[in-house]
Amino acid sequence: MQPIIQVKSLSKSFGTFQAVNNLSFTVNEGDVYGFLGQNGAGKSTTIRMLLTLIKPTSGEIKIFGLPLSSHRNEILKNIGAVIEKPDVYKYLSAYDNLKLFARLSGGKFDYQHLMNQLEMVGLAERAKDKVKTYSQGMKQRLGIAIALVHNPKLIILDEPTNGLDPQGIADIRNLILRLSREMNKTIVVSSHLLTEIEQIATKVLIIDKGKKLIEGSASELFDESQTIVEIETLDNDTTLKQLQQSNWKNNLQPKREHALVLKLDRKEIPQLHKDLVAMNAAVISLQPKHSLEDYFLQITSGNQHVDAFTN
Amino acid sequence: MWTLLQIELYKIFRRPRTYIAFVAITALITIVQLGLKVDGKEYAAFVTADLSNSLQVDGKIINGYFVCYILLQLLLVHVPLLIALIAADMISGEANMGTLRLMITKPISRTEFILAKFFAASIYTILLLIWLAILALFLSMLIFGTDDMFLMKNNYAVQIENADIFWRYAGAFGFACLAMITVAALGFFLSQFAENSIGPIVATMSVIIFFTILSTMSIPIFNLIKPYLFTTHMVAWKEFFDVKVNADNETIKGTIQNPGKLINSSLILVAHIILFVSASIYVFKKKDVLS
Amino acid sequence: MVKQLRKITLFLFIFHFSLLSHAQDMTSLVQKVKAKLDLVNDYVAEGKMKTDVAFIKAPVGKVKVFFKKPNQFKIKRDNGISILPKGGVSVNMSSLIEMNNYVALSAGDAVIDGSKTKIVKLLPMNEGSEIILTTLYIDESNLLIKKAITTTKENGTYEMEFFYGQYANYSLPDKVIFAFNTKDYKMPKGITLEFDDDMSKDVKEKMKGKKGKVEITYTSYIINKGIDNSIFK
Numbered sequence: 001m002q003p004i005i006q007v008k009s010l011s012k013s014f015g016t017f018q019a020v021n022n023l024s025f026t027v028n029e030g031d032v033y034g035f036l037g038q039n040g041a042g043k044s045t046t047i048r049m050l051l052t053l054i055k056p057t058s059g060e061i062k063i064f065g066l067p068l069s070s071h072r073n074e075i076l077k078n079i080g081a082v083i084e085k086p087d088v089y090k091y092l093s094a095y096d097n098l099k100l101f102a103r104l105s106g107g108k109f110d111y112q113h114l115m116n117q118l119e120m121v122g123l124a125e126r127a128k129d130k131v132k133t134y135s136q137g138m139k140q141r142l143g144i145a146i147a148l149v150h151n152p153k154l155i156i157l158d159e160p161t162n163g164l165d166p167q168g169i170a171d172i173r174n175l176i177l178r179l180s181r182e183m184n185k186t187i188v189v190s191s192h193l194l195t196e197i198e199q200i201a202t203k204v205l206i207i208d209k210g211k212k213l214i215e216g217s218a219s220e221l222f223d224e225s226q227t228i229v230e231i232e233t234l235d236n237d238t239t240l241k242q243l244q245q246s247n248w249k250n251n252l253q254p255k256r257e258h259a260l261v262l263k264l265d266r267k268e269i270p271q272l273h274k275d276l277v278a279m280n281a282a283v284i285s286l287q288p289k290h291s292l293e294d295y296f297l298q299i300t301s302g303n304q305h306v307d308a309f310t311n
Numbered sequence: 312m313w314t315l316l317q318i319e320l321y322k323i324f325r326r327p328r329t330y331i332a333f334v335a336i337t338a339l340i341t342i343v344q345l346g347l348k349v350d351g352k353e354y355a356a357f358v359t360a361d362l363s364n365s366l367q368v369d370g371k372i373i374n375g376y377f378v379c380y381i382l383l384q385l386l387l388v389h390v391p392l393l394i395a396l397i398a399a400d401m402i403s404g405e406a407n408m409g410t411l412r413l414m415i416t417k418p419i420s421r422t423e424f425i426l427a428k429f430f431a432a433s434i435y436t437i438l439l440l441i442w443l444a445i446l447a448l449f450l451s452m453l454i455f456g457t458d459d460m461f462l463m464k465n466n467y468a469v470q471i472e473n474a475d476i477f478w479r480y481a482g483a484f485g486f487a488c489l490a491m492i493t494v495a496a497l498g499f500f501l502s503q504f505a506e507n508s509i510g511p512i513v514a515t516m517s518v519i520i521f522f523t524i525l526s527t528m529s530i531p532i533f534n535l536i537k538p539y540l541f542t543t544h545m546v547a548w549k550e551f552f553d554v555k556v557n558a559d560n561e562t563i564k565g566t567i568q569n570p571g572k573l574i575n576s577s578l579i580l581v582a583h584i585i586l587f588v589s590a591s592i593y594v595f596k597k598k599d600v601l602s
Numbered sequence: 603m604v605k606q607l608r609k610i611t612l613f614l615f616i617f618h619f620s621l622l623s624h625a626q627d628m629t630s631l632v633q634k635v636k637a638k639l640d641l642v643n644d645y646v647a648e649g650k651m652k653t654d655v656a657f658i659k660a661p662v663g664k665v666k667v668f669f670k671k672p673n674q675f676k677i678k679r680d681n682g683i684s685i686l687p688k689g690g691v692s693v694n695m696s697s698l699i700e701m702n703n704y705v706a707l708s709a710g711d712a713v714i715d716g717s718k719t720k721i722v723k724l725l726p727m728n729e730g731s732e733i734i735l736t737t738l739y740i741d742e743s744n745l746l747i748k749k750a751i752t753t754t755k756e757n758g759t760y761e762m763e764f765f766y767g768q769y770a771n772y773s774l775p776d777k778v779i780f781a782f783n784t785k786d787y788k789m790p791k792g793i794t795l796e797f798d799d800d801m802s803k804d805v806k807e808k809m810k811g812k813k814g815k816v817e818i819t820y821t822s823y824i825i826n827k828g829i830d831n832s833i834f835k
Contacts, residue, residue: 014599051416053600073418081416087409091326100321103314104417146413366655366814370683459661459682467657470683475661553659560654562661 010059034201086143319431398498547576
């Protein structure tokens with residue numbers, strides 16, 4: 001597997017604000033690379049640096065094995081991108097927009113090719129209508145058609161589902177899966193929503209405050225043998241003592257504010273349930289989550305007791 | 312580069328806003344022409360009022376060439392505002408629409424991008440002036456006919472022979488192109504510093520209005536800075552309409568009274584254009600696109 | 603005392619008589635000149651006109667000059683603008699002596715352009731006359747006016763010089779130089795929209811007070827072939 005994107009020690013500061021801090025990661029060919037983080041975590045800044053919209057303060061970016069700073073045009077020819085809102089020229093039709101950006105990407109494309117692209121995103125019928133008459137979802141699909149029109153090897157989608165209804169979100173998700181599976185594209189997709197990423201990503205990077213928190217393959221991060229269970233009882237202290245004396249003592253994790261935490265295989269949960277009943281524990285709730293979800297919720301809830309997971 | 316320029320021109324001429332300037336110029340010119348057609352004699356009397364103490368000027372003072380001169384005097388003060396409308400929007404407008412970031416992720420260098428946009432703005436400016444020439448010069452020639460031109464300067468009057476005028480207009484429009492491209496370059500430069508087009512448009516207009524006022528007022532302290540304002544040099548096209556005289560005070564056909572001034576002003580305007588465009592490239596290359 | 607008085611009376615009488623007889627003499631000269639001028643009923647002349655006014659830059663232009671008795675006169679420029687002294691001032695001489703009620707006084711002799719001339723002062727007797735005084739320099743032998751200076755109430759003083767050639771028999775000059783005073787001239791800036799005022803002081807001084815001149819050089823005359831009155835409108 002060939003590395004498509006190699007980022008080393010990338011930093012960017014705006015004045016005194018450190019938007020991206022010493023970030024390194026690698027995206028390999030064929031990956032659907034999920035880029036997770038809260039709003040303001042530095043996702044967009046990083047993506048904009050990959051697309052030369054923003055100049056890094058320091059660090060190195062190589063794409064297709066070439067340094068981005070010196071091979072900008074060569075690299076960008078093979079990238080298609082949707083950055084945040086899919087803004088296009090509203091006074092032009094979808095077809096005209098697509099043609100315009102296709103030409104800018106350095107290719108000459110015939111009418112049929114352009115119409116096929118619009119067909120793929122379901123806009124063929126409205127191809128000649130001005131974009132200002134389009135809904136948000138249609139604009140988003142046009143944005144994706146523009147990103148794909150020059151048949152790029154790498155596709156970068158920054159928050160592609162922002163502002164879309166559930167059907168729109170599902171459409172985009174299916175499109176990403178098709179691109180990956182049928183057309184073997186390498187895709188980087190960012191989001192602040194875990195649910196979006198976990199259904200499509202083969203690899204996930206989570207950043208917060210410009211720093212890398214975790215990077216791993218989806219199979220690792222969504223591994224069910226690593227399920228996290230939060231238990232809240234009326235008397236957490238007593239229950240904790242009982243658990244420390246039980247077979248579950250090796251599964252115990254550092255305690256959180258309102259809950260006890262255990263890490264175990266999902267299949268073991270019914271047994272845990274039974275044991276808690278046997279202990280006479282006054283259980284209020286028992287919530288199983290896979291590790292990535294737990295991790296992500298820890299960040300997004302502002303709780304920083306996450307050291308247990310950074311191994 | 313050629314593709315990019317074509318695309319930029321395509322974008323300019325597919326926008327309704329682009330045609331505002333053409334419509335505005337058409338309206339202004341036809342109104343002035345109508346007014347002069349109806350009341351031209353009065354206007355001629357008004358213009359020559361000071362002379363009529365001792366002299367009588369006979370002939371078709373209000374002819375096509377003269378009307379064009381009046382129109383240029385009036386319009387070349389206002390056309391910059393119309394040019395600012397497009398030029399100051401070139402980058403800020405795209406930033407506002409959000410299309411700038413998509414453009415910048417295409418395999419085009421930023422220098423090329425800026426130059427293509429600037430050339431497109433310049434072509435728009437030139438087309439606007441060609442339209443101005445068609446209406447102000449050719450239409451006036453058609454409506455009013457041609458004749459000698461009798462012009463009042465600050466301290467003297469000049470009469471230029473019919474056959475000696477057309478080339479002067481060719482020169483004057485050429486010079487006007489230079490002056491208006493300077494305005495476009497200024498608007499274009501300011502266009503980078505905002506993510507909406509109103510700011511740069513208003514800023515460009517303000518600079519032009521402010522400088523023009525300074526250029527117009529004859530206050531000694533302003534006179535010191537006048538040579539440094541590009542607006543002072545923008546009106547140098549009028550130099551085409553002053554003629555040298557021989558020892559007998561006869562005008563010499565095909566001459567310009569003060570060609571040095573014309574060349575000097577042209578060079579200053581070209582220097583401004585180069586300055587604004589290079590500054591635009593410099594700033595834009597370093598710019599982080601956050602829109 | 604009485605003797606003295608008589609002497610004075612006699613002197614005055616003689617003086618008066620001599621003056622009168624002299625004046626009558628001039629009147630007849632003027633009448634002769636006028637009679638010669640009357641040979642021409644009308645003419646169309648072609649020539650070149652040059653306007654030389656310090657503050658006007660004008661080209662030399664071809665003109666057509668039309669005249670018809672008694673006093674119709676028009677200068678037309680071929681497709682152009684002509685700048686003439688106020689009042690279209692008849693750059694023609696018949697208007698100079700067209701007056702009927704005048705006193706013509708001799709004011710001596712002078713040499714103009716190599717020919718001897720009589721200086722004649724014409725005083726209009728009519729109170730309402732626009733002309734206050736006209737001084738003519740008349741070439742007696744050829745009955746030609748060589749020079750005329752006219753002072754008017756409204757439009758200042760004009761000076762005309764006439765140069766004769768092949769049309770001298772008709773009293774028509776080959777060249778007329780018409781000089782007049784120009785008042786100071788300054789345009790209000792609002793009209794001209796000229797921003798800079800960069801004329802040097804000495805150029806401005808030079809322009810001040812300089813006399814204006816209109817010079818017409820005739821190349822041909824068509825005499826007494828009749829002209830339609832509409833031309834003068």
